[in-house]
Structures are given as C-alpha cells and as structure tokens.
Amino acid sequence: MTRTTDGSPEAPPPAGGGGPQGFAAEVRDAVSLRAALLLFGVLALQIAFITSYIGAFHKPEPHEIPLAVVTPSAPLTEETVTRLAALPGDPLDPRATADEAVARERIENREIDGALVVAPRGTTDRLLIASASGASLSQALTEVVAAAERAQGRSLDVVDVVPGSPGDARGLSSFYLVVGWCVGGYLCAAILAISAGARPANGHRALIRLGALLLYSIAAGLLGAVIAGPVLDALPGGVPALWGLGALVVFTVGALTLACQGLAGIVGIGLAILLVVVLGNPSAGGAYPYPLLPPFWRAIGPALPPGAGTFAARSISYFRGNGAGGPMLVLAAWAVAGSLITVVCALRRTTGTAGTTGTTGR
Incomplete structure (x- = not known):
C-alpha cells in the first residue's frame, strides 16, 4: 500500500480508472460505434443543409x-x-x-x-x-x-393582373403553409418509429401506421387550411381545396419517411430530412421562384414534395387551380411509392424473420 507524504494511506483510484486506458474505455462505453457513425451522419446532414440553402439563395438571377x-x-x-x-x-x-x-x-x-x-x-x-x-x-x-x-x-x-393577398407578404404564405405540412408529415412518421420501432414487424403493422398517418394528414390539412385562410386571412383560396392539398402533402411526406425508415431503419429519418428539408425546401420556389434559382435547384424543385406543394398551393389560392394538376400528380406518385415501399419492406421483414422470436418492431 502506498502512503502520502504525511504517512496516511493513499486513497484508492476512482472506479473505472483515472489513467488514459480507463478514460478511453469510458469513452467507448459512453459513445458506441453506432452512435459515432450516427453523429458523423448528422454532421454530414448539417453541412448539406448549409450548402443547399446558401447555394440556392445566395445569388438569385433571372433565367428564361x-x-x-x-x-x-x-x-x-x-x-x-x-x-x-x-x-x-x-x-x-x-x-x-x-x-x-x-x-x-x-x-x-x-x-x-x-x-x-x-x-x-x-x-x-x-x-x-x-x-x-x-x-x-x-x-x-x-x-x-x-x-x-x-x-x-x-x-x-x-x-x-393577379395580385397577391394583402395578408400574404411577398407571396410566402403558400410556401410556409406547405413547409408546415411537410414538417408534420415527417414528424408523425418519426414519432411512430421512435415509439414502436423504426421498421414495422409485419404488413399489418405497416398498414396500421399508414392508416394512422392518413388520419393525422386529414386533421393537419384541415387545420393548416383554416389557419392560412379564415383565421389569418393570408390565402384567399377556398378551405376545401387547400384542405385536400394539405392532406396529400402531409401524407406524402409521412409515407416517404416511413418508406425511408423501412429501408434504412432509424437512419431513414435522416434520409427523409435530406430529401424534404435539405433539398426540397430551398428548391421549392418559395422565397425565390424557379426562374430565379440556380440550375440544380431549379431542376429538382418541381419533382420534390415541397416544390410541388408550393406551386399547387399558389395555383389554388390565386389562379383558380390552374396549373395544379401536374404538381398534384407528383405528390400522388410520391405517396403511392412511399406506401408501397413501406408495405413491401414490412412483408420482406416478416418473411426474413419467419420462425424466429422477439421481433423488435411493432
């Protein structure tokens, strides 16, 4: 036993060790390899977010x-x-x-x-x-x-000849309404994943999640249309048409998120954010419509849910729905594809785990 300078016994080292090896072991125990990889993924998503938004908005120039x-x-x-x-x-x-x-x-x-x-x-x-x-x-x-x-x-x-509403400053209300619907869609799907496993255990559970998402989408679409219309008087379009668009936007983004989760597990939430937020929002034609965006964002905007939703919302609000057909088809295509992928992934998971016990998804 070692003693201190005054002759008293030296206190034992703290549990876990205070040396370099003990500290490294504690770091490995506190931050697993999976957590470290997820952190690198978050960092990459953050850099992509900064690059996408600044790249799209830093120098708007009219083009054709x-x-x-x-x-x-x-x-x-x-x-x-x-x-x-x-x-x-x-x-x-x-x-x-x-x-x-x-x-x-x-x-x-x-x-x-x-x-x-x-x-x-x-x-x-x-x-x-x-x-x-x-x-x-x-x-x-x-x-x-x-x-x-x-x-x-x-x-x-x-x-x-087609002025904006006095309550729609710079024509941004349609964009922010769609952004709110998109946020609701992927948060609803993410909460289902966090509370009951990223991947549903079987096809029935996948259909139940899609059904829950549909009910949420109907409610979210209605509330968004009422707030943007009668409550805040920002958009002059009728509530029923905006309600239908909102329900489609929310369900589309939610189904896309469920599909990403079915393919990649919890990492799928990040993939959905990459598509909808990092790439979709700056290319949606909100702050700067398509002719003012750089080529890359101008090309992808109409094909992603935020861009299709924003164009359709403006068409419904100010142009009697003219031009909304194409964007609505884009949203419907994403919704159908997301739903099918969600169900197929669940069915394949059921087949792959047949005969085993203790499935983690619900």
Missing part, C-alpha cells in the same frame, strides 16, 4: 422567365422577341402572342409569368405581371424588362 410579347405588327413582334431573347444571361424566354387577351389568359393559366404589350403609338408600353406567383419573381421581371425598354428609349407601365 416565360414572357409573352404583344405588338401591333408581326415584324415588330419578331424584332422584339429576338431582341429580348438576346439579352445577356438569358433572363427572359419571350414568345409571340396574338393579343393582350390571350396573354392575360396564359398568365392566369400559369403558362407564362408576364407579358409585354407594346403600344401602337407613343413610347410607353405595358408590362403585365402576376405578383401572386412570387414578389421576387415579378420584381426581377420588371427590372429586366424596364432596363431593356430604357435601352430602346421607351418607358414602362406595370399592371398586376
């Missing part, structure tokens, strides 16, 4: 904004279209249109984002815009066309 051109004569129309198409950076995608009535109809159908109506006499032309499609988009379109007009010694009057 669909624009109708209406002039008094065919030769002038061709000249104007050619001139606008040759602008540096290709900010516009001009196309000849028969008359102003047709141009307005195409704007209301969400086929184009604006129209330049050249005056037959005088030097003041009119630009028709739809600020309900996004204030940043209509602002960018106005700036580009105004600069092109000034270069020709002409001026511009701006007419907003």
